[in-house]
Amino acid sequence: MSGRRVVIAGASGFMGRYFARRFAEDGDMVVTVGRSGADVVWGDTAALERALDGADLLLNLTGRSVNCRYTEKNKAAIFSSRLLTTGELGRAVEAVAAPPALWLNASTATIYRHADDRPMTDDAGQIGSGFSVNVATSWEREFFAHARPGARQVALRMAIVLGDGSALTPLLNLARFGLGGTQHGGKTRGGRQMFSWVHIDDVYRAVRFIRDNASIDGPVNISSPNPVPNRELMATLRRVVGARFGVPLNRLALEIGSFAIRSETELLLKSRWVLPSRLLEAGFEFRFPQLEPAVRDITDGPTLSD
Numbered sequence: 466m467s468g469r470r471v472v473i474a475g476a477s478g479f480m481g482r483y484f485a486r487r488f489a490e491d492g493d494m495v496v497t498v499g500r501s502g503a504d505v506v507w508g509d510t511a512a513l514e515r516a517l518d519g520a521d522l523l524l525n526l527t528g529r530s531v532n533c534r535y536t537e538k539n540k541a542a543i544f545s546s547r548l549l550t551t552g553e554l555g556r557a558v559e560a561v562a563a564p565p566a567l568w569l570n571a572s573t574a575t576i577y578r579h580a581d582d583r584p585m586t587d588d589a590g591q592i593g594s595g596f597s598v599n600v601a602t603s604w605e606r607e608f609f610a611h612a613r614p615g616a617r618q619v620a621l622r623m624a625i626v627l628g629d630g631s632a633l634t635p636l637l638n639l640a641r642f643g644l645g646g647t648q649h650g651g652k653t654r655g656g657r658q659m660f661s662w663v664h665i666d667d668v669y670r671a672v673r674f675i676r677d678n679a680s681i682d683g684p685v686n687i688s689s690p691n692p693v694p695n696r697e698l699m700a701t702l703r704r705v706v707g708a709r710f711g712v713p714l715n716r717l718a719l720e721i722g723s724f725a726i727r728s729e730t731e732l733l734l735k736s737r738w739v740l741p742s743r744l745l746e747a748g749f750e751f752r753f754p755q756l757e758p759a760v761r762d763i764t765d766g767p768t769l770s771d
Contacts, residue, residue, distance in 0.1 A: 470520045472505075472565065474498040474554060475527035479630045480571075480665065484524060487669050496520075498527075498554075507553065517554075518561040522676060523568045525554055528604075535596060547604045555611025564616035567676055570608040572620040574661055574688055574739040576601035581653040586742040587622075587686050605684065617682050619675055621668075624688035624739050625732070627759055628665035632732060637764065640702040643712055647696040650716020651734030656696035658736035661688045664753035664762065671741075674749045681747060688739040693756050695733065701757050705764055 471488045475481045476497035488495050496516045497503040505512045517523060529539075529546040551570060558564045577585035578593030585591065592598060605620050612618060627633045639645045647656030668687055675681050693701070703711050719733060741749070753759035 469493045469522065470496065471522045471524065472496045472498060472516050472520045474523070474525040474550060475571075476503060478526060478530075479628065480626060480668070481526045483628060483665055484526070484669060484672075493521075507550065510557065513553070513557045514561050517557050517565055519563040520565040521567070523554065523558070523565040524672065525551060525568070525570045527551075528571065531597065531600075540596065543600055544603065547600065548607050551604065551607045552611075555607070558611055558616055559613055564613050566615070567617045567619070569619050569621055569672060569675065570604075572605055572608075572622045572684065573597070573601050574622045574624045574686060574737060575735070576605070576622060577737070577739060579652055579658075579736050580738040581657060581659060581736040584692075584738045584740040585686075586740050587684060588742065590686070590739070617679065619682055620684045621672075622684050622686045622688075622739075623668060624661035624663045624686075624692070624737065626665050626668055627662050627763060629763060631665070633760065633763060636698075636702055636733075637706055639714075640699065640706045640708050640711060643708060643710060644714060645699045645703045645706075645708055645711030646713035647699055647711075648714050648719055648733040650719060651736070653736045656694060656699075656713075658695045658734060659692045659738035660695055660698045661692040661737040661739040662756065662759070663687055663689050664751075664759040666762075667751050667753055670752060671744060671749060674744070674747070678747055681743065685743050686739050686741045687744070688741050689751060689754055689756070689759070690741060690745060691754050691756065692738055692740075698756070701760060705757065705760050 471493045473481055473485055476485045477499050485495050498505045500507055505516050527550040529542045575597045576592055577590045608620055625632050651658055671687050699711055
């Protein structure tokens with residue numbers, strides 16, 4: 466990948482920082498776009514067009530974190546932070562003489578319905594309903610509205626990304642404090658709600674794979690091929706942190722805890738059962754296909770026997 470110009474919007478976030486470092490380590494020239502402290506600041510149209518003109522890759526990871534309470538103010542910020550920045554990038558892509566060869570835009574596997582009956586694949590996944598789904602569908606609609614010949618577009622429907630500083634942190638803390646039992650209270654009973662996840666290293670590797678496979682475009686699921694039920698998720702986290710027990714949590718307890726940490730219960734109660742069928746069919750191989758090795762790689766936790 467040496468010598469390629471990679472433009473990363475949202476490079477100050479958890480994923481953006483990781484991607485900027487990895488691309489730079491691979492010898493690419495990284496140009497960042499953000500509110501402050503970036504090479505290009507939002508609203509500077511001329512600078513944005515200069516950055517994108519002739520770029521090899523545009524990667525848009527911009528968006529306010531959804532790990533918050535869904536107040537009306539936060540909902541508005543979640544929407545605007547995605548749609549307005551994607552629109553600004555799209556207008557710049559349309560304006561330049563040589564658009565980026567590939568535009569990858571973050572999306573989310575939460576776009577699919579609550580699924581405990583079958584997995585949601587790229588081609589046969591069913592779109593769900595609710596606030597998070599509305600965000601995802603609106604985001605993708607804005608993204609694909611800026612299609613231009615010569616600029617391949619891929620929406621990255623990412624499962625919950627695991628890495629240092631990710632949504633994994635509050636889950637590990639639950640396990641450490643003895644609250645890492647099965648979570649109950651959603652549509653699916655008995656801790657059988659599915660948890661789809663992906664290691665951040667595999668997200669980066671998938672981006673490189675997509676870049677090198679010109680036949681891949683449109684929405685693509687970025688998720689481990691081995692999602693797990695909630696009860697297995699929490700048992701795995703208990704082993705990793707060395708917790709000998711974990712108190713199960715019902716919906717009321719989860720609501721109280723989520724309010725205390727300013728988050729929502731959707732992370733644990735929605736059944737996300739997502740498979741990366743297009744990546745697998747194209748020959749992509751995951752470095753971390755199984756949950757426990759992925760979590761241990763991130764935490765460098767102790768090895769325990771059951």
